Amino acid sequence: MNEIEQMDQQYVFGTWSFQKNVHPKQIVAAEGVYFTDAEGRRYLDFSSQLMCSQLGHKNERLNRAIQAQASKFAYIAPGFTCEARAKLGKKLAEITPGDLCKTFFSPGGTEAIEAALMIARWFTGKQKIISRYRSYHGSTCGSIALTGDPRRWATEPAIPGILKAPDPYEYRTVFGSVMKTLDYIDEMLTLEGDTVAAVIVEPVVGSNGILVPPPEYLPELLRICHKHGALLIADEVMSGFGRCGEWFACDLWEVVPDIMAVAKGITAAYLPLAGTIVNEEIAAHFNDNFFNLGHTYSGHPMTVAAALETIQIYEDEQLIPAAKRKGNYLLDKLRQLQARHPCVGEVRGVGLFCGVELVKDRKTKEPFDEYGVKVKGGPSVLAQATGKALAGGVYMVGMINTLIIAPPLIISEAQIDEGLRGLDQALSWVDTLVD
Ligand SMILES: Cc1ncc(COP(=O)(O)O)c(C=O)c1O
Structure with a gap:
C-alpha cells in the first residue's frame, strides 16, 4: 500500500x-x-x-451542469425551492409508472427506503411490513430490518413488525416453482389479518443474486397485496434508471407500485440523491396529515441539478x-x-x-x-x-x-x-x- x-x-x-x-x-x-x-x-x-x-x-456534460448549479448557488434550505428541484419532481412523475406523482428527496437509497416504510405505515395506519430473504434495502435500523441478507444479522432485532417471505429464486427455490412463493405470501397476508401495511420487493433482485422473476410474478404480487389492503413498495434503487433496459424494472411487466424508491442511477452516482415517489392517493393523504419527514439535504440543489441533467442525457443519447x-x-x-x-x-x-x-x-x-x-x-x-x-x-x-x-x-x-x-x-x- x-x-x-x-x-x-x-x-x-x-x-x-x-x-x-x-x-x-x-x-x-x-x-x-x-x-x-x-x-x-x-x-x-x-x-x-x-x-x-x-x-x-x-461525463463532461453532466460535470458542466453540476458546475453551473454550483456557480449559481450550491445550497438553500429545503423550505425554499429551485428550478432544478421543481423540474425534477415533475420529470419523475412523468417517467415513473402510472400515477406515481410526488417525490420526497433524500440523500441515499437507505433513507429513501426508510421513508417508504414510514409513509406506508402512516398512510395505512398499519405497522407490519413483509420483505423477502434475498434482499438488500439499506443500512439504517428500519432498512436493515427490511433487508433479508446476512448484513441484517448483527443488528437484529432492529425494529419490530418486519416479516420475511420466500424469494423468486427459480434456480434454488424449495417451493418447486417461484409462483408458489406467491401462494405463501398470500397465505401470510391472510394469517396476519388486516395488520400488514406493505410488501416491499426489489422488482429485479440486485445484490442478492440478480433474480429476475417470471413475467406473471410482479403483476400477481400486486394483485395479492391489494386484495389484502397492503401496499406494494418497489425498491428500484439498483434496478431503476435504465439498468434493466427500461426506465424502471416495474416497466418490464407494466406494474404500477404504490410507492417506489429510487437512488443510484438518478444522478448516475455523480452526486448522492434518492427519492421516494408515491401515488396520487398517498400524496393527497398528506394534505391533511402531517408529513413527518425531512433532511437538511432533502432536494439539495446540486444533486437535483445533476439528476435533471442525467435524465436528459439518458433521453438524448x-x-x-x-x-x-x-x-x-x-x-x-x-x-x-x-x-x-x-x-x-x-x-x-x-x-x-x-x-x-x-x-x-x-x-x-x-x-x-x-x-x-x-x-x-x-x-x-x-x-x-x-x-x-x-x-x-x-x-x-x-x-x-x-x-x-x-x-x-x-x-x-x-x-x-x-x-x-x-x-x-x-x-x-x-x-x-x-x-
Ligand atoms: C435495492 C437497494 N435498496 C437500497 C439500497 C441502499 O442504498 P444506499 O446504499 O444508497 O443507501 C441499495 C444499495 O445498494 C440497494 O441495492
Whole structure:
C-alpha cells in the first residue's frame, strides 16, 4: 500500500468489513468505462462501481451542469425551492409508472427506503411490513430490518413488525416453482389479518443474486397485496434508471407500485440523491396529515441539478433502449461462457443487469462459499474470483456466490468483449476448484 492507502486504512472505516482485511486501492482518475489506480493500472468498470455509475466516469456534460448549479448557488434550505428541484419532481412523475406523482428527496437509497416504510405505515395506519430473504434495502435500523441478507444479522432485532417471505429464486427455490412463493405470501397476508401495511420487493433482485422473476410474478404480487389492503413498495434503487433496459424494472411487466424508491442511477452516482415517489392517493393523504419527514439535504440543489441533467442525457443519447440491446448481447455471451465453464451454475439477467452464479458442483448446485461468509469472515472463493478479475484489469462485484455484471450504459460491444475476457480468465481459475 502507498502512503495515501495506508493513511486511509488507519483513519477511515472500510464498509462491511473486518477492518484488518481492508486494503483500499487509491484511484487517481476515471473516464468512460475505465478507472486508473495510483500505479497507473487501468481497470474496466464491469459493475458500474456499486451498480450506480450508469453514465460511466467523467461525463463532461453532466460535470458542466453540476458546475453551473454550483456557480449559481450550491445550497438553500429545503423550505425554499429551485428550478432544478421543481423540474425534477415533475420529470419523475412523468417517467415513473402510472400515477406515481410526488417525490420526497433524500440523500441515499437507505433513507429513501426508510421513508417508504414510514409513509406506508402512516398512510395505512398499519405497522407490519413483509420483505423477502434475498434482499438488500439499506443500512439504517428500519432498512436493515427490511433487508433479508446476512448484513441484517448483527443488528437484529432492529425494529419490530418486519416479516420475511420466500424469494423468486427459480434456480434454488424449495417451493418447486417461484409462483408458489406467491401462494405463501398470500397465505401470510391472510394469517396476519388486516395488520400488514406493505410488501416491499426489489422488482429485479440486485445484490442478492440478480433474480429476475417470471413475467406473471410482479403483476400477481400486486394483485395479492391489494386484495389484502397492503401496499406494494418497489425498491428500484439498483434496478431503476435504465439498468434493466427500461426506465424502471416495474416497466418490464407494466406494474404500477404504490410507492417506489429510487437512488443510484438518478444522478448516475455523480452526486448522492434518492427519492421516494408515491401515488396520487398517498400524496393527497398528506394534505391533511402531517408529513413527518425531512433532511437538511432533502432536494439539495446540486444533486437535483445533476439528476435533471442525467435524465436528459439518458433521453438524448437513447441509452435505455441501448441498454436493452447491449444487454441481450451481454447475456448471450455470458451463456456462451457458461457452456465452457463448469463452475457456472446459472446465468441470469435483464438489460445490463446480469449475474453469474458460481457452483462447486453443477448437479447438486452446491455453492463454493458458506452462506453469510462475508459477515462471518471465512475464506471466500467469490472474493478470490473478483480479485483475479481485478488483477486482470476487470472490476466486478461479487455477492453471495454471484458475480454481478452491470456495466455503465455507455459501454460499447467491444468493451463488453474486453470485460468478458477478464471474466473468462477468472472463471478458468474457479473451474480448477470444481468437484
Ligand atoms: C435495492 C437497494 N435498496 C437500497 C439500497 C441502499 O442504498 P444506499 O446504499 O444508497 O443507501 C441499495 C444499495 O445498494 C440497494 O441495492
